[in-house]
Amino acid sequence: MNKDDLLLYINKDIIKTGQYYTYHNIPSQIGNAIYLYGNNQILDIVIFIDTSIEQNGSMGMIINLDNIYFQFNQKGCIELKNMSSLILEKHRHQKQIGRIKTHQQEYLIDDENINIENFMNALSYLCHIEIELQMSIHEKIEHYIQCILQDIENNNYEDLELTSQQNNQIHEFYQNLDIIQTLDDENYQYELEILCQQALDFFDELQLDSEEIDILIDIQNQINQKNEQDFSNQQKYYDDIMNHYQQGNPQIFKQVKSMMNMLGIHEDDLKNKSPDELNQYIEELCQRFGVSKSQVENLAKKFQK
Numbered sequence: 329m330n331k332d333d334l335l336l337y338i339n340k341d342i343i344k345t346g347q348y349y350t351y352h353n354i355p356s357q358i359g360n361a362i363y364l365y366g367n368n369q370i371l372d373i374v375i376f377i378d379t380s381i382e383q384n385g386s387m388g389m390i391i392n393l394d395n396i397y398f399q400f401n402q403k404g405c406i407e408l409k410n411m412s413s414l415i416l417e418k419h420r421h422q423k424q425i426g427r428i429k430t431h432q433q434e435y436l437i438d439d440e441n442i443n444i445e446n447f448m449n450a451l452s453y454l455c456h457i458e459i460e461l462q463m464s465i466h467e468k469i470e471h472y473i474q475c476i477l478q479d480i481e482n483n484n485y486e487d488l489e490l491t492s493q494q495n496n497q498i499h500e501f502y503q504n505l506d507i508i509q510t511l512d513d514e515n516y517q518y519e520l521e522i523l524c525q526q527a528l529d530f531f532d533e534l535q536l537d538s539e540e541i542d543i544l545i546d547i548q549n550q551i552n553q554k555n556e557q558d559f560s561n562q563q564k565y566y567d568d569i570m571n572h573y574q575q576g577n578p579q580i581f582k583q584v585k586s587m588m589n590m591l592g593i594h595e596d597d598l599k600n601k602s603p604d605e606l607n608q609y610i611e612e613l614c615q616r617f618g619v620s621k622s623q624v625e626n627l628a629k630k631f632q633k
Contacts, residue, residue: 329393329408329454334374337450338391345441346379346388357385365399366390379441387441400442404435411455416448417462418471420509420516465547469520470505472540472547473527477501485536497530521551 331351340348349355351374358376362368364386375391378384379400390397396406406428415427426437426444428451437444452459463471477498479485490498501523508519528548531541 331374331393333454334391334393337453338375338447339450342443342447342450343377343379343441344439344443346377347383349376349378350374355385357383358390359385361385361388361390361399365403366397367405370395370397377442389442398437400437400440402436404433406430406435408451408455411451411457413460414448414452414457415460415462416445418445418467419463420467420470465550466517466520469524469544469547470508472544473501473523474505476527476531476536476538476540476544479538479540480534480536485534485538488534488536490534494530494534501527501530524548524551 335350347355351372354373354376355378357378358373361376361378362370365388370390370392372392373390374393375389377389377391378387379389380387387399394408396408398404398406407430410430410432411428412431413427413429415429417425417427424439424444426439426448428435428437428448437447439445448459451457461468461471480488480490480498504519504523508516508523511519524544525548528541528544531544
């Protein structure tokens with residue numbers, strides 16, 4: 329690694345507040361920074377980032393080809409060759425936190441002054457260490473959809489030419505992600521599960537292939553399996569209640585109707601329907617719950633007896 333590599337990856341994009349300096353224009357407050365969070369052995373400074381409000385060097389980073397010296401919520405020195413892992417914690421309504429582990433110690437850096445995601449990406453490229461993401465499955469949906477959309481906009485997919493309609497779809501995805509961020513947790517998760525499949529359909533239409541898309545496909549499979557299992561559990565619950573009812577327990581009828589309402593199924597809706605009408609009703613239920621048609625058919629048949 330040389331100075332040009334360092335400047336290419338650890339650039340102005342890693343700071344949120346403060347000033348970014350290179351070895352061409354190191355300011356006078358570097359002396360104070362070295363005193364507060366560096367040491368007198370620092371040589372060949374390549375990058376200095378001053379995030380202090382007073383711009384006096386009391387908070388920030390000093391970076392050379394071997395080490396990163398810093399003073400934020402904690403003081404530390406990260407020897408680049410001794411880094412062992414990079415962990416990015418990214419949870420909604422919380423500050424992002426980077427966990428940088430060396431063979432001797434772990435350091436935590438939040439995103440108050442530093443764009444920690446950009447900084448971790450830079451360290452990942454420079455030190456050839458994969459970033460481990462600590463996020464919920466729904467947070468990963470949001471994260472990877474955004475990554476793929478950004479890659480599309482940055483022309484990272486070869487030979488991809490978008491129509492005006494496809495560009496509009498990308499804009500709509502961003503709008504939906506912004507809206508979803510404002511929702512409570514339950515609706516946030518529900519809407520992201522819907523958006524995941526929509527995004528995968530769109531990426532398939534564009535014939536895209538990437539590691540991020542493979543991760544989204546795996547997440548979608550997990551969601552489908554969970555929905556299948558949830559529906560199976562609901563169907564078993566229904567079967568148990570119906571057995572009690574058929575054995576002469578009329579009080580169970582209230583529970584049966586309650587469960588039907590929960591699933592959006594109304595007894596009168598299923599009576600005397602033609603095969604085509606019933607098929608349409610089943611298709612709507614499939615879309616609503618994200619489950620297989622065969623499961624809904626099995627449940628609907630019970631009401632046709």
